[in-house]
Amino acid sequence: MIALTVNGTRHDVAADPFAPLSDTLREGLGLTGTKEGCNAGDCGACTVLMDGAQVCACLVSTAQAEGAEITTIEAADPLLDRLRAAFLARGAAQCGICTPGMLMAALDLLRRDVAPDRAAVEDALGGVLCRCTGYLQIADAVLDAARGTVIAAPADGRVGAAIPRLDGAPKVAGTELYGADDAPEDALWLRVVRSPHAHARFTLGDLDGARHRLGLFAILSARDVPGLNGFGIMPNLKDQPVFADGYVRYRGEAVLGLLGDRDVVAAVRDADLPITWEILPALHGVEAALTPDAPQLHDHAPGNILVRGHLRTGDAEPAFANAAARAGGTFRTAFVEHAYIEPEAGHAIPGEGGAMTILACTQAPVMDREETARVLGVAEEAVRIVPTACGGGFGGKLDVSVQPLLAVAARVANRPVRMTYTRTESMAASTKRHPAILYARMAADPKGRFTAFMLDGDFNTGAYASWGLTVANRVPVHASGPYRVPNVLNRTRAVYTNDTPAGAFRGFGVPQAAIATEALVDDLAIALGIDRWEIRRRNALGKGDVTPSGQVLHASAGLPDCLDALKPEWEAALARVAAHNTKHARHRLGAGIACMWYGCGNTALSNPSTMRISLARDGTLTLFNGAVDIGQGSTTVIGQIAADALGLPLSSLRQVLGDTALTPDAGKTSASRQTFVSGRAAAEAAKALRARILALANAGDGATLALDGTLLTVRDSHTTRVIDLAALDADLVAEARYDPPTVPLDADSQGVPYATYGFAAQLALVRVDTALGTVKVEEIVVAQDVGRAVNPLLVAGQIHGGVAQGLGLALMEEFIPGRTENLHDYLIPTAGDMPAIRIHLIEDPEPEGPFGAKGVGEPALVPTAPAILSAIRHATGVRMTEVPLLPHRLLGRLGGGEPPPAPLPSLSVGD
Amino acid sequence: MTAYHRPRSLDEALAIRAETGALPLAGGTDIHPLRTARAAWGEPWTMPVLDLSAVPGLDGIEEDATGWRIGARTSWTAIAEAALPPLFDGLRAAAREVGGRQVQNRGTIAGNLVTASPAGDGIPNLLALEAEVELASRDATRRLPVAEFVTGYRATALAPEEIVTALHVPRLDHARGRFEKLGARRYLVISIAMAAAVIAMEGDRVAEARIAIGACSPVARRLPALEAALVGQHPSEMASVPQPAHLTPLAPIDDIRATAAYRTDAALVLLRDLLAGFTA
Numbered sequence A: 001m002i003a004l005t006v007n008g009t010r011h012d013v014a015a016d017p018f019a020p021l022s023d024t025l026r027e028g029l030g031l032t033g034t035k036e037g038c039n040a041g042d043c044g045a046c047t048v049l050m051d052g053a054q055v056c057a058c059l060v061s062t063a064q065a066e067g068a069e070i071t072t073i074e075a076a077d078p079l080l081d082r083l084r085a086a087f088l089a090r091g092a093a094q095c096g097i098c099t100p101g102m103l104m105a106a107l108d109l110l111r112r113d114v115a116p117d118r119a120a121v122e123d124a125l126g127g128v129l130c131r132c133t134g135y136l137q138i139a140d141a142v143l144d145a146a147r148g149t150v151i152a153a154p155a156d157g158r159v160g161a162a163i164p165r166l167d168g169a170p171k172v173a174g175t176e177l178y179g180a181d182d183a184p185e186d187a188l189w190l191r192v193v194r195s196p197h198a199h200a201r202f203t204l205g206d207l208d209g210a211r212h213r214l215g216l217f218a219i220l221s222a223r224d225v226p227g228l229n230g231f232g233i234m235p236n237l238k239d240q241p242v243f244a245d246g247y248v249r250y251r252g253e254a255v256l257g258l259l260g261d262r263d264v265v266a267a268v269r270d271a272d273l274p275i276t277w278e279i280l281p282a283l284h285g286v287e288a289a290l291t292p293d294a295p296q297l298h299d300h301a302p303g304n305i306l307v308r309g310h311l312r313t314g315d316a317e318p319a320f321a322n323a324a325a326r327a328g329g330t331f332r333t334a335f336v337e338h339a340y341i342e343p344e345a346g347h348a349i350p351g352e353g354g355a356m357t358i359l360a361c362t363q364a365p366v367m368d369r370e371e372t373a374r375v376l377g378v379a380e381e382a383v384r385i386v387p388t389a390c391g392g393g394f395g396g397k398l399d400v401s402v403q404p405l406l407a408v409a410a411r412v413a414n415r416p417v418r419m420t421y422t423r424t425e426s427m428a429a430s431t432k433r434h435p436a437i438l439y440a441r442m443a444a445d446p447k448g449r450f451t452a453f454m455l456d457g458d459f460n461t462g463a464y465a466s467w468g469l470t471v472a473n474r475v476p477v478h479a480s481g482p483y484r485v486p487n488v489l490n491r492t493r494a495v496y497t498n499d500t501p502a503g504a505f506r507g508f509g510v511p512q513a514a515i516a517t518e519a520l521v522d523d524l525a526i527a528l529g530i531d532r533w534e535i536r537r538r539n540a541l542g543k544g545d546v547t548p549s550g551q552v553l554h555a556s557a558g559l560p561d562c563l564d565a566l567k568p569e570w571e572a573a574l575a576r577v578a579a580h581n582t583k584h585a586r587h588r589l590g591a592g593i594a595c596m597w598y599g600c601g602n603t604a605l606s607n608p609s610t611m612r613i614s615l616a617r618d619g620t621l622t623l624f625n626g627a628v629d630i631g632q633g634s635t636t637v638i639g640q641i642a643a644d645a646l647g648l649p650l651s652s653l654r655q656v657l658g659d660t661a662l663t664p665d666a667g668k669t670s671a672s673r674q675t676f677v678s679g680r681a682a683a684e685a686a687k688a689l690r691a692r693i694l695a696l697a698n699a700g701d702g703a704t705l706a707l708d709g710t711l712l713t714v715r716d717s718h719t720t721r722v723i724d725l726a727a728l729d730a731d732l733v734a735e736a737r738y739d740p741p742t743v744p745l746d747a748d749s750q751g752v753p754y755a756t757y758g759f760a761a762q763l764a765l766v767r768v769d770t771a772l773g774t775v776k777v778e779e780i781v782v783a784q785d786v787g788r789a790v791n792p793l794l795v796a797g798q799i800h801g802g803v804a805q806g807l808g809l810a811l812m813e814e815f816i817p818g819r820t821e822n823l824h825d826y827l828i829p830t831a832g833d834m835p836a837i838r839i840h841l842i843e844d845p846e847p848e849g850p851f852g853a854k855g856v857g858e859p860a861l862v863p864t865a866p867a868i869l870s871a872i873r874h875a876t877g878v879r880m881t882e883v884p885l886l887p888h889r890l891l892g893r894l895g896g897g898e899p900p901p902a903p904l905p906s907l908s909v910g911d
Numbered sequence B: 001m002t003a004y005h006r007p008r009s010l011d012e013a014l015a016i017r018a019e020t021g022a023l024p025l026a027g028g029t030d031i032h033p034l035r036t037a038r039a040a041w042g043e044p045w046t047m048p049v050l051d052l053s054a055v056p057g058l059d060g061i062e063e064d065a066t067g068w069r070i071g072a073r074t075s076w077t078a079i080a081e082a083a084l085p086p087l088f089d090g091l092r093a094a095a096r097e098v099g100g101r102q103v104q105n106r107g108t109i110a111g112n113l114v115t116a117s118p119a120g121d122g123i124p125n126l127l128a129l130e131a132e133v134e135l136a137s138r139d140a141t142r143r144l145p146v147a148e149f150v151t152g153y154r155a156t157a158l159a160p161e162e163i164v165t166a167l168h169v170p171r172l173d174h175a176r177g178r179f180e181k182l183g184a185r186r187y188l189v190i191s192i193a194m195a196a197a198v199i200a201m202e203g204d205r206v207a208e209a210r211i212a213i214g215a216c217s218p219v220a221r222r223l224p225a226l227e228a229a230l231v232g233q234h235p236s237e238m239a240s241v242p243q244p245a246h247l248t249p250l251a252p253i254d255d256i257r258a259t260a261a262y263r264t265d266a267a268l269v270l271l272r273d274l275l276a277g278f279t280a
């Protein structure tokens, strides 16, 4: 027994003295508010106070906590309450998985320092990673709490109100339940044994003997999968096995499942299992996979090519021949890890007659249900997916992870089963952003009008298809950028390799393509002596313009407005850079600019959402909202839309969220579609309910509604009617489905791939240490056309988070299988790496969108990396073609510590 | 469950160490991540653990006529916050750069030294301070200069029955330390390269210079040629002294954080910045 004093209460707990305190708090004392994101000190999610000082609970042996005062997020403390309120008010908790750790780190600071400045706040929070917020709202919240200036929330939650998120309270209280936070007492633990080899064959020996010897409940393998041993995003290609069947295609592939008591599964040495490996040469990178003698990794993919994408309009080659200026280059990007702070986790509960319930973190419950049912060999109705709170996704939780594994295990055991990926397992096994090799060319006429664009892009889709098709199709449509370009030829390939599968990650290939395209735009500006802002403004897609897909943009094309909003700051930045750089040789400033567009929703595929809203006879107003809020704020935004469209206050709206048994299908949380598509469905459902109410009351369109208990008052200019809901025969229910109108693409990708597009431009100001090759991004100014900002606070949070991820993509993030499989070696931005961010929201309403709104989440990320690269080039004269731009890569180009080449004259100031 | 010892006295700790060979555990900020890394690929922890956290007398800083004794278990935060002369400015700066605040509150100076990572931020500072390691076993205590204690990549002269009990830093008058760390992000970052210096003055001239570079060789290295060249210089001239030839003791490698060539370039820049900082 170890005696622990937690939040003032003494507990005697039977725990392994060497077990991390975080584990004992969670599993021993049920205090799951303390999160575990890495168990290695790298993420800070487990931060608690030990005798008043912040520590990572995952680095403290339980025995070491004996005699100390431990304070966790569950503590009752007035200062902590003030921090909680400030976090809510500032939108400082998005997914919320980092929030307990952030709050504890902030509490440690405010107890030491009652009036910290921003630098002290960053210092105090520097050990806690957040992948969602970009830290700025968190730092603001801590400063607010210190000063006692917590901002008051707007009184009503109508569309346009910057209200705090509706689901925020449990996140700041530490009571939110994520995938690893809850499971039945009698659940068995599942640990997956994964291939340490990138490419190998294997045979299994006597599993039954091993099971006995090791004291396990079961050892699962491919033979235990009752249905199809395969899953995958593409409808007809379930190419990834749940358990590999004698052959693995990447390091991290699931081979066996160890099922049993927790201690027992943890104590098994993988080397003691009867697996005999025959290691095969591995294909790392697309170049290796495309060589003529490369082994073919999948029967269905000759030459290892999973799929090709193609777009053609006009005639690009002659347009190049006749152009006044031409630019071209080869660009490379790395694998990027989502690095959500919550590793994949959940549990499964088997039911009668083949039924299975899975509670896990996810972005796509309905797809999870399809996949799991197929693996179990049961009807979809037999499977129920209950999403837990999701500690970040960014595309990485669109594919199934734990779900089929848990389902198979729970079926075999006929008992509840739980599992939590380790950080390394999450990084080794889950999907990544596709590394790209892009050969791009672009041409312009003497006035700087773009005449032609060509791209050949190879995307490393890794061992399995996942979202490779989506990337291959989305990129050709977007690659020429948000510009008028009459002649375009884009070709992409998604290529199988023996690397980690690449899937969906905020932007589906578009961020990679934008790095190439925006560099070429700068090249053309330089060649023609035109200012970089100016050339973008001249070519910016606007209303009435035609895209390379032949789509006419009838509305909501606000890029010209975005650029105009940036103009004064652009000029100021150029002047500041010029003034600074005449005086400083080593630390040089640079300003850069980049634009982007992003189609909301699936590419030319149906992607409907259905929403249901009911006003019950007991007076409860309920939105049945199947959209999963992974931190981006859909629960709040869709709630605001529904309440406003109905005409009742948001405070009277209750929501039933994303449970496949209770809510209609709202599709997946991806492609920046939830506000636009599900929001529109919610608006339509609410309008239909409103119409029924108005008809009942015989009231005109402009009537106002008020709900008090079961009494619904309908007031228009003539009369006031009171409906007693309790007296109705049935609840008032309305349901609506919305599927954004698209037109299928032909072989040249001509059609209407998306109903609407987000547009944005960003300006970056960087400081480059030309002696060390290090870059500090000082400022990012964002101008983004969001159609309508349903909730400006949440929009700002999405933009900050996108900028942070874009900064990571540009400067530090590189997943290398087997080498950067943890958050120690894989670097994401910390609180000290963020620039100041200013935002100009452009609201060019989208007629298809609810209240004019369209997607926000992905667009914010796309222009950041190209803007930073443009700024680095401005500062140094060096055009970088490979990200991440680690210091050694930049210094290598600067000439190894020697003075940098003089910046190109046309890049210094204006034209 | 691995054997876990948490003795309440040094004698008891030394006895356990001698009898079981259990692995000393201080702040755990290297050991727990190691355990996690191994478990991730199916290698559970089996080594017995000797937790030193309840042993009295292993932390805190004491000063006497010859210098300072820093207890083995002294945390980075305790070092950063201690009232120490400018001689320790480099070590104290490093104390604020090790990991984040959580790691600084737990991680200890002896843990950093015994891990003997090429990128350990404490080690170049201890070299520049000419610190000695105090080692105790059941039968004896001995002292070893840090330069002799760290014998190679993650290797030390710690004997199987020994634990580190303290570090001793000799007095050096009119001296100041500095530290420069280079990483790819602001917080929680392992050094690509770092440089530590202690400069002692006589009037307005350098009387003694001790310079060490970390993360550019399997073990952090002093740079004797540079040190010699600095003696007699005016502080304002120091930054122009370092030259590529001074870096010959280094043997940088390519890894995920940087290339060897970059490390060589960066080491020189860091040295110049480090020395320039003495006049700031």
Ligand SMILES: Cc1cc2nc3c(=O)[nH]c(=O)nc-3n(C[C@H](O)[C@H](O)[C@H](O)COP(=O)(O)OP(=O)(O)OC[C@H]3O[C@@H](n4cnc5c(N)ncnc54)[C@H](O)[C@@H]3O)c2cc1C
Pocket (backbone or CB within 6 Å): A040, A041, A042, B023, B024, B025, B026, B027, B028, B029, B030, B031, B032, B033, B052, B072, B073, B097, B098, B099, B100, B103, B106, B107, B108, B109, B110, B111, B112, B113, B114, B115, B119, B120, B121, B122, B158, B162, B163, B164, B165, B188, B189, B190, B191
């Ligand atoms: C997120 C994170 C970031 C980090 N960042 C940095 C960084 O920037 N720079 C850096 O240098 N380090 C860094 N570290 C590593 C680590 O924090 C330091 O090396 C720390 O000083 C180790 O001390 P500890 O007491 O925690 O060691 P422990 O983990 O307790 O022990 C480390 C080693 O020292 C041995 N040991 C400890 N005390 C004794 C003793 N008294 N006698 C004999 N052997 C002993 C142990 O047996 C073990 O081999 C980081 C660690 C983490 C988790």
Ligand code: FES
Pocket (backbone or CB within 6 Å): A022, A035, A036, A037, A038, A039, A040, A041, A042, A043, A044, A045, A046, A047, A056, A057, A058, A059
């Ligand atoms: S879980 Fe402890 S730092 Fe990540």
Ligand code: FES
Pocket (backbone or CB within 6 Å): A092, A093, A094, A095, A096, A097, A098, A099, A129, A130, A131, A132, A133, A341, A391, A392, A631
């Ligand atoms: S809110 Fe910080 S990780 Fe999601």
